[in-house]
Amino acid sequence: MTHIETPDTIISANYAAMSKKAAHEIAALLHSKPDAVIGLATGSTPIGMYAELVRMHEEEGLDFSQATFFNLDEYVGIPHDHPQSYHHFMHEHLFSNVNANPERIHIPNGNAVDLEAECARYEQGIKDAGGIDLQVLGIGANGHIGFCEPGTDFTLGTHITQLTEQTRNDNARFFDDDHEQVPTEALSMGPATIMSAKRIIVLANNTAKTNKTHAVHDALYGDVTQDIPATILQKHPDVSFYLDWSIQREVQKMIASQSERSFSRD
Numbered sequence: 001m002t003h004i005e006t007p008d009t010i011i012s013a014n015y016a017a018m019s020k021k022a023a024h025e026i027a028a029l030l031h032s033k034p035d036a037v038i039g040l041a042t043g044s045t046p047i048g049m050y051a052e053l054v055r056m057h058e059e060e061g062l063d064f065s066q067a068t069f070f071n072l073d074e075y076v077g078i079p080h081d082h083p084q085s086y087h088h089f090m091h092e093h094l095f096s097n098v099n100a101n102p103e104r105i106h107i108p109n110g111n112a113v114d115l116e117a118e119c120a121r122y123e124q125g126i127k128d129a130g131g132i133d134l135q136v137l138g139i140g141a142n143g144h145i146g147f148c149e150p151g152t153d154f155t156l157g158t159h160i161t162q163l164t165e166q167t168r169n170d171n172a173r174f175f176d177d178d179h180e181q182v183p184t185e186a187l188s189m190g191p192a193t194i195m196s197a198k199r200i201i202v203l204a205n206n207t208a209k210t211n212k213t214h215a216v217h218d219a220l221y222g223d224v225t226q227d228i229p230a231t232i233l234q235k236h237p238d239v240s241f242y243l244d245w246s247i248q249r250e251v252q253k254m255i256a257s258q259s260e261r262s263f264s265r266d
């Protein structure tokens, strides 16, 4: 039988507390399984979590040296040292500041000559590492996870994807607010790759620039549909959403107004 369940939610008072809680889950995994395989995400949301992990490394000796890391995605066609490449992001926010072993850091190569072959190589690399123990995800306002945009086939592994206009607009804030500078393609783990992780955590809060209330609501309570990729997470047996109180309140308001509407129709 297919497992469908509302994912667990872990609510924090604010972004800083949410970031710390998520970092502490990763730290707990590194303590219990130093050679864990960890899937990581980019974007503005996990920055606070990475800062807390760096603090734990510096002040408490949290050890990253035996763990293996696989990032979710990377843009196609921008150099690794481009300030907005995900290679650059990960080194800036985490890898350069902790003792991760460079040989155990994996990020899709969006500059590979043969992008299809790169996707197959990446997917195989995850399998060869024994699979992902813990996958960290952000969520886009359109419900994307990684760069799996609405409509992505749930059976896909790592693949080449076209970015939607909404995602390019959302990400323009990282490219001098210039939509034209945002790449049009990316390599991304697919829904099947993400779902094969043993445990998944999703971090989400609303910011001035992106409102994710709908996406989080649907991921938790909506019908499972390829149109909203995050809804597939309801079929995963071990997933938690780390939310701040503000987004949680917005989601609850949405549920209340829906039930009011259905009550007034009855």
Ligand code: PGA
Pocket (backbone or CB within 6 Å): 042, 043, 044, 045, 046, 138, 139, 140, 141, 144, 145, 146, 210
């Ligand atoms: P954000 O991106 O953390 O920058 O909001 C999340 C995502 O698009 O997956």
